[in-house]
Structures are given as C-alpha cells and as structure tokens.
Amino acid sequence: MMRKLFLASALMASIGDIPASAQVADLRSQTELRICADPAASPMSVQDGSGFENKLATFLGEKMGLPVTYTWFPQGSGFIRKTLRAGLCDLVIGYAQGDEMVLNTNHYYTSAYGIVTRKDxxxxxxxxxxxxxxxxxxxxVVAGTPPATNMARAGLAKTMRGWDLFVDRRVEDPVGEMLAQVKSGELAAAVLWGPLAGPLVKQDPELQFTPLLKETTGPKMFYRITMGVRLGEDSWKRELNSLIRRNQSEIDAILRDAGVPILDDYGKGLKP
Incomplete structure (x- = not known):
C-alpha cells in the first residue's frame, strides 16, 4: 500500500492537465478548503463524511475558517492527475512521505503494518x-505491499492468500473480506496497514491488531503520513505545516479516537 502508487509516465502526462497560463499559486481556492479524496476508502475517507480523514479535513477547515468541499475520485492510477493536478481540489489529507507525485507537508502521524488475529x-x-x-x-495480505515481501522471505508464500492492491472500493472491499475471514476462521490471520485495519478492529471485540515493530529483514513496516499539495505550492505547504505543528495534539486525538495505531517517529513503539 505504501509503495509509490503511480508510474513515472503518469507523472509526466499529468503536467499537461494544468493550463500553461495558470500559475501554481492561482490554482488554490481562497474561499474553500477543497479536498481530493476517495469516496469509498473506509475507514479513511468516505463520501458520507464518516472517515477519519474527513474528520481531519473538517478540523482543518474550522481552524482556517473555510467550508470544506470535496472532489471524489477512486484512489489508483490517475487519482492525483485527475484531481489535485487538474486544479479541481487543493489538498490530499493522507499521503506517504516522499512520494514524488505531490509536495509533502511535514508528517502528522506514523503508523505501521500489523497482524490481525482473533483474540482467542x-x-x-x-x-x-x-x-x-x-x-x-x-x-x-494485499499483494504488492511491503509485508507480502517479508512474508515470502519468511517462507509463508505457499499458504499466503493475496488480495489486489488497486481496486475500486465502491464495489470491492478487500480489507473487509480479510477481516471477515479472520473472524470466521477461514484465515488464521491477516497482515494489513494499521490505519485501514485499526479502526475496523476497534469496532469488533473478537479481533485484535498487533503492529509489526520487530521485523529485522526486508522492507520496513512503518511509514510517515503527510498531507499532499501540488508541486511548487511551497507557501500552502508552509501554512499547513504551521497548522499541523500548532494542532498536533488535537490531530492525534482524532486519529486515536478512530482507532488508528500511532507510532513514535522511528516506528519503535506506540506514541505516548
């Protein structure tokens, strides 16, 4: 999930979506907080506003004194090109640090992949x-995610059951399917990204989520999450960095209330 989501060719093609006459600074709305989001990426973003990223957007809008509006588009190939880079919206609430498709703010939380099992x-x-x-x-496990590599190295490939990385979650629900199969016993466990699994596990007293904090080989299991703006929008990035810094405790509270496992910056343990 946290690997780069788009090919370099998609990045180059997206440049043509912004009118040559428009300056980057002119694209951002000054009257609305315009969010780019997936309409069915529960529990992160949901069109009914129930996702924790929706709640973060509402919080930011209140701090800025701006109404929040959305451009909805399924995450996957073309998401940034057809939303943020097309000038239809100005902010992606959750984006992996270091991705070249956007200009990243400072990270506002760190989380990890983990194992979901029944408590018994x-x-x-x-x-x-x-x-x-x-x-x-x-x-x-979701195919193509970092833990799939670690599982193969650990000799688990033979019994590993994979779900697709890129799906339209308006019609498919791979995380929900995996959790249901763990609960029924069809799967012994599922290895999932914490912000996806944690909030859903919190709602089910029979399941538990254990962050993978002790892996010694293979890809790292923890990642820092930022907000994403258009390349070149340094002033907008600095404004958001200031908001994050001044309101970090409230942001943490929203994430914890949702059930997102928040780690320290080094991925060594849960954040105090």
Missing part, C-alpha cells in the same frame, strides 16, 4: 512474520 487465536501473541507459529497457516 493461538496466534494472538505473534509479533513477527518470522514467528514459526505462522508456518503453514492461511494468512491474508
């Missing part, structure tokens, strides 16, 4: 993908 499962104490207890167990 023999695997409930597993904290590493190399744990022998996972051998020969059916484990769900």
């Amino acid at each position: 499962s023999p695997l409930a104490k597993v904290e590493m993908l190399e744990d022998p207890a996972l051998k020969d167990k059916p484990i769900g």
Whole structure:
C-alpha cells in the first residue's frame, strides 16, 4: 500500500492537465478548503463524511475558517492527475512521505503494518512474520505491499492468500473480506496497514491488531503520513505545516479516537 502508487509516465502526462497560463499559486481556492479524496476508502475517507480523514479535513477547515468541499475520485492510477493536478481540489489529507507525485507537508502521524488475529487465536501473541507459529497457516495480505515481501522471505508464500492492491472500493472491499475471514476462521490471520485495519478492529471485540515493530529483514513496516499539495505550492505547504505543528495534539486525538495505531517517529513503539 505504501509503495509509490503511480508510474513515472503518469507523472509526466499529468503536467499537461494544468493550463500553461495558470500559475501554481492561482490554482488554490481562497474561499474553500477543497479536498481530493476517495469516496469509498473506509475507514479513511468516505463520501458520507464518516472517515477519519474527513474528520481531519473538517478540523482543518474550522481552524482556517473555510467550508470544506470535496472532489471524489477512486484512489489508483490517475487519482492525483485527475484531481489535485487538474486544479479541481487543493489538498490530499493522507499521503506517504516522499512520494514524488505531490509536495509533502511535514508528517502528522506514523503508523505501521500489523497482524490481525482473533483474540482467542493461538496466534494472538505473534509479533513477527518470522514467528514459526505462522508456518503453514492461511494468512491474508494485499499483494504488492511491503509485508507480502517479508512474508515470502519468511517462507509463508505457499499458504499466503493475496488480495489486489488497486481496486475500486465502491464495489470491492478487500480489507473487509480479510477481516471477515479472520473472524470466521477461514484465515488464521491477516497482515494489513494499521490505519485501514485499526479502526475496523476497534469496532469488533473478537479481533485484535498487533503492529509489526520487530521485523529485522526486508522492507520496513512503518511509514510517515503527510498531507499532499501540488508541486511548487511551497507557501500552502508552509501554512499547513504551521497548522499541523500548532494542532498536533488535537490531530492525534482524532486519529486515536478512530482507532488508528500511532507510532513514535522511528516506528519503535506506540506514541505516548
């Protein structure tokens, strides 16, 4: 999930979506906080406003004294090109630090992939993908995400069950399917991105989420999340950085209330 979402060719093609006569600074609305979002990326962004990214957007709008409006488009190839870079909206609430498609703000939280199990499962104490207890167990994972690589290195490929990385979540729900199968016992566990799994697990007393904080090989399991603006919008980025810095405790509270596992900046443990 946290790998770069788009090919370099998509980045180059998107440049043509912005009129040559328009300066970057002219694209941002001064009367609305215009958000680019997926309409069905529950529990992050949802068209009914129930996602935690929706709540963060509302919070920012209140701090800025601006009404919040949305441009909805499914996340996947073309998302940034057809929303942010097309000038239809001005801010992506959640974006991985370092992605070249946007100009990243300072990160406002750090989270990790983790293992979802039943609380009464023999695997409930597993904290590493190399744990022998996972051998020969059916484990769900989203194909192409960092933990899939670690699982293969740990010898779990034979029984690993993969779900597609890019789906239209208006009609497909891979995370929900995996959690349902963990709950039913069809899967022994699922390895998922914390901000996706954590809020859903919080709503189910039979499940638990354990962050993968002790991996010693393969891709890292924790990532810093920023907000994304158009390349060249340095003034807008600085304004958002100031908002994040001054309101970090309130932002943390929104994320924690949603059930998002928040880590320290180094991915070593839960943030105090």
